Structure formats: C-alpha cells, structure tokens
Amino acid sequence: MEKVRRASHAGSWYTDNSKRLAEELDGWLREAGLPKSPEVRGVIAPHAGYSYSGRAAAYAFGNIDPTSISRVFLLGPSHHYYxxxxxxxxxxxxxxxIGDLPLDLEVIEELKATGKFELMDICVDEAEHSMEMHLPYLAxxxxxxxxxxxxxxxxxVNAENEAMYGRLFAKYVDDPSNFFSVSSDFCHWGSRFNYMHYDKKHGVIHKSIEALDKMGMDIIETGDPDAFKKYLLEYDNTICGRHxxxxxxxMLGNCSTKIKIKFLRYEQSSQCKTKRDSSVSYASAAAKVDA
Structure with a gap:
C-alpha cells in the first residue's frame, strides 16, 4: 500500500508552483554552470528556504551526472525529534x-534488519525540512x-555510533549506482542561535564567521572524522548537519573507493557587522572519486 510523505514545506520554504519551481532550479543550475561528472558520488548541500540557500545548493547538485545512478541515500539532521x-x-x-520520488523499500528492509535503526513516524518525517529541501533538486x-x-x-548520534553507521553504509559507497546527498547548513550566528563566537583578528564579524566555517570545511575536505570532531569540540560551531x-x-574512510570532498561554494544569509545581527552560512561540496 502506498504511504505518502507530503511536500509539507512547499508553499512556504519554496514555491509549490511546479512551473515556477522547475524554472527557478533550472536557472540556478545554469548559473552555477558546472560540468556533470560521473565521478561525483555524493554532495553536501544546505537545506534552508530556497530564497536563502537555493542558489548555493545548485553548486552541489549541478555536479551530478544522473545516467548511471539508480539510488540516492539522503542523510539529514533531526531538528525537532530527539x-x-x-x-x-x-x-x-x-x-x-515537480515529481514524486519512490523509496527503496528493499534497502530500507535490509537496514531495518540490522537492528541499528528506529522508524520515524510520518508526522516526524513531514515536520523535518532537512531532507525535504534536497528533494526538488534531486527530482x-x-x-x-x-x-x-x-x-x-x-x-x-555519539562519536562511536557515527563510526558504526559509517562502517555499515560503506559497502553502499562502493556501488557506483548509489549516490549520497548529505544535508547541512553551516554556522548559525547570533543571539537567537545562542552562538556568538567572534575572533577580532579577522576583522568584521562576518569575516570571523567565514574563517571559522572555512576552517571546518578544510577539515571536512581532509576526510578525517576525528579532526572534524575535535574542531567541533573546540569551537562548537553550530553546523546543524554535523552528525x-x-x-x-x-563511510568514505571505510569504503574501498577513494573519494575526496571538495567545497565549491560558500555564502551567508546576511553579513553580520554588530552583535545584534544574525546569519546562517551555506556551503556546497561534491564528493568525487579520486583517481
């Protein structure tokens, strides 16, 4: 029996007008002007409302060559449900x-059988935006x-379980018909986010935020989860897709295919100049087979 997850954020976080949405996405993808590569096996992309992060996200999704991919693993953080x-x-x-995406029930059953996952209720699923914001781009x-x-x-997920899930998913990375879409925004800065790290040596606040994010992005590019964990412990940067x-x-550390992450775009929702300001950062990356 079909069980539908509605596009619960359409009409608010992005347009529910299919023609306008398709034109918007096409425009951003064209603007990014990236060559599609079969070597790109995953992306890290933001998940804010499209008026904020839609353009930045095109720098992740624009790299995808759809011809040999038949399955997309979509990993998103949980904002409302613990x-x-x-x-x-x-x-x-x-x-x-702009089109419906069927779930791979066979793989979901396979994962369920490991006993390592819980099931999310459809209400939890529909309340969460982190994966939904990737869906129109994927469609x-x-x-x-x-x-x-x-x-x-x-x-x-604690550090030990992050490693456990990484090992569990590694075999899927080695199958080139699988693709991975990882959802994360970067620094959420300002009093409303309870985070106001500011290193004056970088100049204005938004430059300090950029330096902090870039430090994290550089560490992610090394592929070292322990170094990333250390960075998060030291700076507590509010990267919502840290897990x-x-x-x-x-996953990339445990699979036999050599894959390297490279960030291609960085933006901020606004440029913070005073402590009354706030912003969210968006970074887009492609994970590519490293010959």
Missing amino acids: TPKCALSTATVYKTP KVFEGHLIKIVPILVGA PISVFLH
Whole structure:
C-alpha cells in the first residue's frame, strides 16, 4: 500500500508552483554552470528556504551526472525529534511539486534488519525540512531517470555510533549506482542561535564567521572524522548537519573507493557587522572519486 510523505514545506520554504519551481532550479543550475561528472558520488548541500540557500545548493547538485545512478541515500539532521540513533522513513513515496520520488523499500528492509535503526513516524518525517529541501533538486537533476531514495534521519548520534553507521553504509559507497546527498547548513550566528563566537583578528564579524566555517570545511575536505570532531569540540560551531557529515566521513574512510570532498561554494544569509545581527552560512561540496 502506498504511504505518502507530503511536500509539507512547499508553499512556504519554496514555491509549490511546479512551473515556477522547475524554472527557478533550472536557472540556478545554469548559473552555477558546472560540468556533470560521473565521478561525483555524493554532495553536501544546505537545506534552508530556497530564497536563502537555493542558489548555493545548485553548486552541489549541478555536479551530478544522473545516467548511471539508480539510488540516492539522503542523510539529514533531526531538528525537532530527539533520537540517539538514525531513523528510517515509513513512507513509500516522497512527494515534490515537480515529481514524486519512490523509496527503496528493499534497502530500507535490509537496514531495518540490522537492528541499528528506529522508524520515524510520518508526522516526524513531514515536520523535518532537512531532507525535504534536497528533494526538488534531486527530482530536477534526475528528471527522466528512474531513481529510488533511502532517507536517513540522523539523530544526536555519539562519536562511536557515527563510526558504526559509517562502517555499515560503506559497502553502499562502493556501488557506483548509489549516490549520497548529505544535508547541512553551516554556522548559525547570533543571539537567537545562542552562538556568538567572534575572533577580532579577522576583522568584521562576518569575516570571523567565514574563517571559522572555512576552517571546518578544510577539515571536512581532509576526510578525517576525528579532526572534524575535535574542531567541533573546540569551537562548537553550530553546523546543524554535523552528525550526517561525520557519518559520511566515516563511510568514505571505510569504503574501498577513494573519494575526496571538495567545497565549491560558500555564502551567508546576511553579513553580520554588530552583535545584534544574525546569519546562517551555506556551503556546497561534491564528493568525487579520486583517481
């Protein structure tokens, strides 16, 4: 029986007008002007409302060559629901205004059988935006290609379990028909986020935020999950997809394909100049087979 996850953020976080949405995404992808590469096996992309991060996200999704991919693992952080584990969707199809994406029930059953996952209720699924914001881009990029998705809600997973999930998913990375879409925004700065780290040596506040984010991005590019963990402990940077990114780094460290992450775009929602200001950072990366 079909069980639908509605596009619950369409009409608010992005337009629910299918024609306008398709044009918007096409425009951003064209603007990014990136060559599609079959070597790109994963992306890290933001998940804010499209008026904020849609343009930045195109620098991740624009790299995808859809021809040989048949399955997309989608890893997103949990904003509203607490779990110390990863959770699997109970839906059979994810709706988007520009086409529906069926879930890979076979792989979900396989993951369920490990006993390492919990199941998320459809209400939890629909309340979460971190994976939904990747769906229209995936529907657009894979238009005309049959793909199935495996959504994974990554909870407040401890370091030991990040490594465990990374090992568990590693075998899927070695199959070139699998793709990984990792959802994360970067620094959330300002009193409303309870985070106001400011190193004056960088000049104005937004430059300090950029330096902090770039330091994290450089560490992610090394592929070292322990160094990333150390960075987070030291600076407590409010990267909301820290757990999905960590799991992804462990996956890449445990698979036999050599894959390297490279960041291609960095933006901020606004440029903070005073302590009354606030901003969220967006970074887009491609994970590419490193010959």
